[in-house]
Amino acid sequence: MPHKKAQSWFDQHPNRLDRKSQEEAIDLVSFSFNGNPVVGRKGESIAASLIAAGIRNFRQDRVGENRGIYCGMGTCFECLVHIDGSPSQRACLTPVEKDMDIRTQTYAPSVGPRNDQMRPNFHPTVSPPRRTALLIIGAGPGGLASAISAARSGVNVTVVDERTMPGGQYFKQPAAASESSDKSAFDQQSLQGRALIETARNLGVEILGKTTVWNAVENSDGFDLHVS
Ligand code: FES
Structure with a gap:
């Protein structure tokens, strides 16, 4: 049986524009989407990582239809996801981080955890004036x-x-x-x-x-x- 050549990271992510070798794929970030492992790149948004991995459905609207990235600039709120239990986070504006637990958001999500239980990024601390x-x-x-x-x-x-x-x-x-x-x-x-x-x-x-x-x-x- 012929030996099957291992796929590079970029072969597994055909939506990526750059075609650098796997060795050059530095700063990779592992996280999960609905419990499944996904790998993105440090500094990019959650939406970019998900799209690159072929995931287009981020949330469901009130009639159960799938919604995903639309404006890509933080104004339409179509890309809302749960992040580490915090609902209604915009995937297109939130940088992906290691070990994030991202989940599809359904219509009318629960309020989510208390502020002090959130990942620090989502805990709105107002700084001194x-x-x-x-x-x-x-x-x-x-x-x-x-x-x-x-x-x-x-x-x-x-x-x-x-x-x-x-x-x-x-x-x-x-x-x-x-x-x-x-x-x-x-x-x-x-x-x-x-x-x-x-x-x-x-x-x-x-x-x-x-x-x-x-x-x-x-x-x-x-x-x-x-x-x-
Ligand atoms: S895609 Fe419009 S707010 Fe994220």
Whole structure:
């Protein structure tokens, strides 16, 4: 009987764009979906890992139909899943982590665990107030360009975004794992975004990722922010 050649990790994940060898598939992250093992790459979203593994049905709506990723940018809420028992988490915005227990969400899920029982990422701890002269919500092209203009005029700027990385949908940055393994992941558009992000940072713009603003109180010299 002919010996069957072992499949590489990328052979098992045909939806991946990069075709690097298994040896170069660094920073792999093992987690489970409905109890079945799945492997993603560090820095990418849960949705990206699931799609790459051929899993498209993330939740069920109230008539039992399957739903999955739609906008891919955190606005449609079609990609909701349970993560470690916490319901209604957006798979497209949540970075995949080792040993996560991801499960399909059905309509009207239970409330889930108490805050202090959640994985730290899902425990919204509001930090002490921080002050800024100009607060920009959203680190997409518009937010970054505005921040750069203001910073060049000497204004102290803070840009807040709920995504892990700045760039928004238009200048979306590849997963961190691609930095070291696959330079082709940086197409012209993401390179333009990277340049914009670097310009903002070099001008001293503070960019807060994975951050939600709960309260912004205006005062005489700017805003006091309460973020988590
Ligand atoms: S796919 Fe739209 S919020 Fe995740």
